[in-house]
Amino acid sequence: MKPFHSRTKIVATLGPASAKPEVLYSMFNAGLDVCRLNFSHGSQADHQAVLDTIRSLNEKYNYNVGILADLQGPKIRIGTVKEGGINLVNGARTTITTEKCVGNEERIYITYDTFPQDVKPGEIILLDDGKLQMRVIETNLKDEVICEVVHGGILTSRKGVNLPNTKVSIPSLTPEDRDNLEFVLQNDVEWIGLSFVRNAEDIIELKDIIKARGKTARVIAKIEKPEAIANIDEIIAVSDGIMVARGDLGVEMPMEEVPLLQKMIVQKCRAASKPVIVATQMLESMITTPRPTRAEVNDVANSV
Numbered sequence: 392m393k394p395f396h397s398r399t400k401i402v403a404t405l406g407p408a409s410a411k412p413e414v415l416y417s418m419f420n421a422g423l424d425v426c427r428l429n430f431s432h433g434s435q436a437d438h439q440a441v442l443d444t445i446r447s448l449n450e451k452y453n454y455n456v457g458i459l460a461d462l463q464g465p466k467i468r469i470g471t472v473k474e475g476g477i478n479l480v481n482g483a484r485t486t487i488t489t490e491k492c493v494g495n496e497e498r499i500y501i502t503y504d505t506f507p508q509d510v511k512p513g514e515i516i517l518l519d520d521g522k523l524q525m526r527v528i529e530t531n532l533k534d535e536v537i538c539e540v541v542h543g544g545i546l547t548s549r550k551g552v553n554l555p556n557t558k559v560s561i562p563s564l565t566p567e568d569r570d571n572l573e574f575v576l577q578n579d580v581e582w583i584g585l586s587f588v589r590n591a592e593d594i595i596e597l598k599d600i601i602k603a604r605g606k607t608a609r610v611i612a613k614i615e616k617p618e619a620i621a622n623i624d625e626i627i628a629v630s631d632g633i634m635v636a637r638g639d640l641g642v643e644m645p646m647e648e649v650p651l652l653q654k655m656i657v658q659k660c661r662a663a664s665k666p667v668i669v670a671t672q673m674l675e676s677m678i679t680t681p682r683p684t685r686a687e688v689n690d691v692a693n694s695v
Contacts, residue, residue, distance in 0.1 A: 399695050400424035402459065402668055410441045412448065419454050425582070426456060430571045431463040442578050457582060459611065460575040462568045464586025465561035467552040469518065470500035476547040479523060479540045487516070487525075487536045494548075501552060505560050507536050517553040518546055521642040555617060555643040563593035564600075572597075576606045584611040584634060589618040591625040598629070611668065614656060615639035623656060633660050638671035650693075657694070669694040 402425040403409070403418060415426075426445055428438050442458065449456055469487075472494035479485065479496065486498050489507065494500055503509075507530045510516075516525040516538060523546055525538040563585065564572070575583060585597055594612055601608050609631035612619070616639070619626060627633060635656050641649045653669060660667035673690065674683050683691075 400666075402427050402670070404429055404461075405441055410444065412444050415444055416448055416452070419448060419452065419456055423456055425459050427459045427461055427584075429461050430568075430575075431461075431466065435571070435574050438574070439578070442580070458580045459582040459584055460571070460580045461584035461613075462571055462575075462586055463565070464563065464568060464613075465559070465565055466586070467501065467503045467506075467554070467559075467561070468549050469546070469552060470494060470502060471548045472499065472546060476545040479525075479543040479546055481540055481543045483540045483543070484528065485525070485538055485540065487538055489534045494546075499546075503552070503559075503561065507532055507534055509560050510536055510554070510557050514554065514556040515541075517555065517642055519544075519550040520638070521553065553639065553642045558618070563588065564597065569600075572600065573604075576601065576604050576608060579606065580608055582611055582632070583608050584613055586613045586636075587615050587639070588612040588626060589616060590622045591629045594626060594629045616643050620644070620652060623659065627659055627663050627665055630665065632666040632668065634668040634670050636670050641671075653694075 401423055403423050404427040405415075408414065409418065426441075428441060430438070438460075445456060445458060448454060470491060470493075477494060477496050477499075483496070485496060487501050487506065488498060489501060489504050492498060492500050510527050510530055512527050512529055514527045516527065517523070518525070522542075523540075523544050524542040526541050528537045528539050530536045572583070583597065583601070585593060588594060594610055597610055601610070611632045611634050612626050612630040613634045613636045614620065614623070614626070615636045633656060635653050637649055637653065640652065644652070657667050657669070673694075674687050676684050676687060
């Protein structure tokens with residue numbers, strides 16, 4: 392196999408276009424080190440086809456490209472809302488409920504059963520990657536939470552929900568994650584990414600499952616929540632690697648703090664001799680243009 396020559400590696404998230412054999416081969420030739428498979432999207436059959444292609448190219452052309460299976464984790468979303476979306480107006484009140492319904496301006500369904508028990512008055516709710524913001528007014532501790540719109544806008548179906556002030560009680564591995572984990576372990580994937588890690592126990596639980604299956608996959612802890620920042624030393628200690636997931640981290644925490652947090656995490660990982668991945672919007676403009684922006688070049692240089 393072709394050996395790794397550089398300390399800095401390139402991780403690429405594969406989608407339908409980049410998973411084609413001829414495209415993957417060109418990416419391998421260009422210096423790709425790790426293929427990331429995002430289990431938030433696609434079926435296991437889709438992922439199996441990509442896994443088979445990666446392994447085939449590695450064997451045929453003597454490459455050594457690794458595979459990172461990124462589990463979705465306990466991602467909270469709103470349910471379906473009426474066609475065209477709903478207009479949430481600043482100062483208006485709306486009810487978020489755990490009872491399934493088609494959402495409107497007065498009532499929105501959330502895919503988080505213990506939401507009314509976990510939130511407290513005054514806590515912030517962020518919707519659609521922070522584009523919309525609400526404040527908890529009161530909860531009935533059963534199935535409904537009354538909220539006030541702080542920053543309104545149009546909300547469409549299945550958008551993500553972030554709770555930066557709330558200690559959520561959702562397990563780190565959802566039933567869907569566990570099913571995908573079995574699939575990943577059967578395929579002997581080298582790296583597994585665990586989303587929304589909060590503490591060392593989340594990593595230990597995943598490692599115990601891997602060990603019980605007689606597998607050797609290594610675990611990447613994705614740092615996306617304030618709780619993870621508070622527990623960063625213990626998380627680094629039990630993880631095989633760390634991912635600075637700047638997307639959700641920049642929603643859950645003040646965006647201006649993310650650069651300093653990134654530097655802090657990278658320094659701690661280097662001191663612990665643990666690999667660290669800096670992710671989200673890395674060279675994103677190159678999706679549509681052949682050259683990166685100057686800011687993106689600076690971003691890469693800082694990461695390296």
